[in-house]
Amino acid sequence: MGLKMDLHIHSTCSDGTMTPVELVRKYYQEEYGLIALTDHDGVDGVKTAQIAGEALGISVISGIELGTELPDGPELHILGYYIDIENPELNETLAELRRTRAERNRKLLEVLRSMGYELTEEDLKQRPDQVYVGKPNFALALQKKGYVKSPEEAFAPGKFLESPEAKAVRRERITAERAIGLINGAGGIASLAHPMKIKGIGEKGSEEFCRRLEEIVKQLKKAGLKGLECFHPSATHEEGIALVKLAEKYKLHVTEGSDYHGPEFEPHQ
Numbered sequence: 357m358g359l360k361m362d363l364h365i366h367s368t369c370s371d372g373t374m375t376p377v378e379l380v381r382k383y384y385q386e387e388y389g390l391i392a393l394t395d396h397d398g399v400d401g402v403k404t405a406q407i408a409g410e411a412l413g414i415s416v417i418s419g420i421e422l423g424t425e426l427p428d429g430p431e432l433h434i435l436g437y438y439i440d441i442e443n444p445e446l447n448e449t450l451a452e453l454r455r456t457r458a459e460r461n462r463k464l465l466e467v468l469r470s471m472g473y474e475l476t477e478e479d480l481k482q483r484p485d486q487v488y489v490g491k492p493n494f495a496l497a498l499q500k501k502g503y504v505k506s507p508e509e510a511f512a513p514g515k516f517l518e519s520p521e522a523k524a525v526r527r528e529r530i531t532a533e534r535a536i537g538l539i540n541g542a543g544g545i546a547s548l549a550h551p552m553k554i555k556g557i558g559e560k561g562s563e564e565f566c567r568r569l570e571e572i573v574k575q576l577k578k579a580g581l582k583g584l585e586c587f588h589p590s591a592t593h594e595e596g597i598a599l600v601k602l603a604e605k606y607k608l609h610v611t612e613g614s615d616y617h618g619p620e621f622e623p624h625q
């Protein structure tokens with residue numbers, strides 16, 4: 357078994373472009389020994405990934421990435437590892453998140469239609485069996501209908517999905533504390549995802565950013581956070597080292613992940 361690991365991977369069960377089984381095969385072929393499937397707000401792909409992993413001889417950790425926020429603003433992504441995917445409380449919350457996401461999508465469609473972009477719910481699906489619909493799917497639908505040339509254009513400042521009207525449509529998120537509580541309640545380990553991507557706490561890497569990040573880590577540690585994703589494509593090598601020091605200071609596990617979304621993944625916000 358290989359020694360390489362990747363603890364942050366998305367499949368078609370959220371916004372990735374490869375199925376859980378395709379991912380396990382790919383990582384196995386690249387000689388990884390340990391991976392975690394961490395789909396947004398769902399665990400639907402975990403079981404099949406683990407079965408495929410067992411067959412091939414690569415360890416697949418059950419995982420999730422929960423979209424959360426702090427009461428005073430910043431949006432935080434919380435990764436959960438080794439969770440019991442059958443945990444009732446976790447599954448109730450995931451069902452609730454699916455409902456609020458569907459609601460947000462309906463409202464966003466209305467807003468886009470009122471702006472003259474005729475999209476239907478069907479346009480938002482790239483695959484017939486697709487369950488998860490996020491903003492990248494809106495961007496792809498706008499492209500398919502010829503309203504934008506690329507999905508990136510759909511996220512251009514002030515336009516389309518970034519227009520004030522579209523931005524006013526907000527999805528209710530759970531708090532980071534609640535997410536950590538849910539993960540711990542399901543027997544898992546919670547880790548703060550890609551700290552360098554946190555928005556609204558000052559310019560990335562600035563003194564203010566570092567101070568506010570540390571405050572967040574301190575607050576979440578009290579809520580039961582056990583890890584910090586120090587190595588992620590959003591962090592430079594130096595930033596990764598600084599994050600390891602922060603993890604050490606608060607006695608947190610150092611976690612690492614690529615946030616892989618598949619080969620043809622379209623960028624998203």
Ligand SMILES: [Zn+2]
Nearest residue numbers: 421433549550
């Ligand atoms: Zn994330």
Ligand SMILES: [Zn+2]
Nearest residue numbers: 364366421615
């Ligand atoms: Zn992710």
